[in-house]
Amino acid sequence: MKLTGADIIVRTLIEQGIDTVFGYPGGQIIDVYDSLYKYQNEIRHILTAHEQGAVHAADGYARTTGKVGAVIATSGPGATNLVTGIATAYLDSIPMVLVCGNVPCAQLGTDSFQEIDITGITLPITKHNYIVGSVESLADIIREAFVIAKSGRPGPVLIDVPKDIQMAECEYEPKAPVEAYEMKAAKRLDMAVECIKDAKRPYIYFGGGAISAHAEEEIMALSQRIDAPMGCSLMGISGVPADHPCFLGMQGMHGHYASSVAMNHADCIIALGVRFNDRATGNKDKFALATNIIHVDIDSAEFSKTIKPAYSLRGDVKLTLQKLLELLPEKKRPDWRAEIERFKQEEQANQDVRPGMTPYNVLKLLNEYTDADTPVVTDVGQHQMWTAQVIKFYKTRRFVSSGGLGTMGFGLGAAIGAQLGTGKRTVLVSGDGGFGMNLHELATAVTNNIPVVILVFNNGVLGMVRQWQTLFFDKHYSNTELNRQTDFVAVAKAFGADGVKVDNLEDLKKALDQGFSCDGPFLIDCLIDKDEFVLPMLPPGGSMDDLIVKVEK
């Protein structure tokens, strides 16, 4: 059948299995919005308050469902507003397809109204991008974009479509959804197998790559087979149930003490879908020196990028683990286990046991309300690390957080996307800084009646930067004391949502009761002290010897 380019865009998205698309209309994408109107029974469009919210929502949708997130935006400012969201998805390897309008082909390069070179701008933050040159190539470009977005190491792909191509007509034949390239297990495992067999203190370290490979079962099986503890990067959280006896939690700059220490003591680190970011390793020259690292990743560019592994195994984490499991005999390591128990006890001894509205107590209470299905989304900062440390996840893809880019303002949009993706009541833990960056998405949450409980850790300061200023900048609180008069509950109400302010655990409990029975968004303005610390802390560029466990105030 003959369709316009705009119709082809929408039909191809539907054909590729997209049921929800996030976006914002404008002059150069108006034809596509006309098609969305036409096909509204087959595809749902969520109008956000700002294009950035749309990308974050598509991101939250993709992270919680494993599907490709889809975004539509107009040219110029519509396109540039996507940039932070695209970079967020790129750094965390989240599959996404974004369609932007642009000025007609004849006007490209003339600086016409709302024209911007978005393919140029997004070159370093997309897996690939396109500017479509003919309506005939449009459908196949979109299909190729889906292949690229979900194959291998996933990521965002942008398609820029000039307006005349949206209006031009050509034949369209629907096709089956594209498949990602076939994943393969790594080859030549024998050396790595010997290394694991010989190890006295193996440590399994997994990250976002393990989650996208769906390798949870295999990781736990490996842990049991070789009697090794498991730890993860921020991106690996929710990959293994929090109550698994061998799971030590997140390692790294603000990781669990036992997890970081065990990693540092290990003589063999089996790294699965991680990229040894500086937040995970600290000073890389002093990182896990006495260790053989076996690095399994689908992206061979990660080998030796920061840390030189003893063995690099390029392949799908799940399939590679299945092969490893065939080759590895069962082995008990009671001495290592005893050592791990000691680390755990040391961690326990340093546990925050203060009563009252401490971040720890707030999140412990929140744990009583979330269940295995609840997506918990964060912004970026102290609250993010506390959430990563305290909230218990029992199901994969339920922790949603901007890891690589560390995007403040990510949370609310992502929470909306997570809720729409899972259909489950979602929790957003945010801070007054990050929440303030994109709080206009409350409008989206209200319009779409999104059940999301928003916990704003309100301390009146930019807590993470303040923590650094306290520790490393002689308490020069340069521009981190907000001195705002924002009433978040009134803001929520102004947007048509509900909310309460709490400053004690009893009221928090009542607020959570209310929030978790509310149909739409519910905001809890949660007052906490401005001098709370995220601990432990590996100072930037430091090694495990510099680990800060306690701070005397």
Add this chain to the structure above:
Amino acid sequence: MPKYTTAILVRNQFGVLNRVTSMFRRRQFNINSLTVSETESDSFSRITITYEGDNELHHQIVSQLYKLPDVSKVKELDSDESVTCELMLIKVKNDAATREDIRTAADAYKAETVDYTHDSIIMRIAGDSRRIDAFIALMREYSILEICRTGVVALERGSKTILEIMD
């Protein structure tokens, strides 16, 4: 530092060179020379780069190149197993005192005079980069007005082609 010459076969499409060089810039990869041209096939262009670095840098460059969807093949061209060549045009001052010396040097290096005026000479020389560097060093004795080098092009010896390498 080892020197590498690497051939990259890319989709013959608008903007591909930009994608490749943008990645080099972003990753802080320092390239000594880069050439790009059409190939035997309409579907592909060929980029040849040279750079110095350790094995890890080389591995990074190759891996990062393969992550670009427009990149089809990447092949390191070992100097023993391949033929490399560069072309240079060099313009020097023409005066009576040095004219004869320049001509002798040009003969020795098989540099061809392609433009001759009363006060300038342009010579064309092709060969491996070391030979061209040596010729430039020689010409520095006189007055070099302008230099234009193409960068390295390279092909593997024998009948094998870059298309035959496995991914």
